Amino acid sequence: MTDDVEKTLKSFMKHFGALNRDIPDARNAFTDLQKTVHKDGALSAKFKEIICIVASILSPCEECMVYHTKQAITLGATREEIMEACS
Template identity: 35%
Template sequence: MQRKKETGMKRTENRDTLVHHWQKFKRHLPEMAEAYDGESRAAYAPGHLDAKTKRLMAIAVAVASKCEGCMIFQTDHALEQGATPEEIMEACGVAVSLGGTMAASEVTVVMEYLAELGKI
């Protein structure tokens, strides 16, 4: 997703835009949205792994997958679960170890977002 680079919008503005359009989608297809939301609730619920660990894992997957929206929202969720910026950066490091230079360039999304939030 290249929206930020193409439009020059901040990562926080991109987050707000994504939330706005997701809410519109939910109004038009509430059954689909509820199914997705239910799956997410189940996936990130504490179990053998705590919720914070699961969110850090999701950041690594998001970076390796180059999903800007995923990186932004998983970073938010990880912070809500008590993750530190350093833990988030370590999760990004795991993604880089798997995805090489392509993942390394995507880490900038997370770093810019943390900077916009005043976390680093």
Template identity: 30%
Template sequence: MLNDHPKKYHELIGLMEQLGSKIPGTMEAFEKLHISGTADGVLHKKTKELIALGIAITVRCDGCIAFHVHDALKSGATPNEIVETIGVAVLMGGGPAVVYGCEALEALQQFSALSD
């Protein structure tokens, strides 16, 4: 196992709460941006979470991968949709995206195991 993504997800929530106590305006604005940016519109929340996951893979953000795999599953994405999203990220990000795509696959397996 490269990372414990569920653990990372929960640790980051705690750290973001701590950061919010230090810079409340910034973190409140970020939370509103996240809520607004992923809300159902012409694109459904699930689609937006899959897009965010693809971006997270291509920019190589471990924490973002944990969050967006978790949130994509919570929004109704299937494992096959997540795997296809990894494929598009590899197309756009090349070799480094393969490595982070593996991270996303590992996160998918770990979060899926929790819901079994």
């Protein structure tokens, strides 16, 4: 991963650390929601992450784009799948 991606992810995770410190109940609820929504169902977890990439682009949220792209790749998404979804 490039330094910019690592820096963005570190900033993103720092934000969630602050949420955990300041409003842990909300952070825990968000984490539970993520776990529930992003598991395989009628749509695969990989496809859901690709949808999140597109939503992040439309938002726009750079940190979200980086995070969801990393998650999608971890789940096996290819560059071609991500690029086609974003086109």
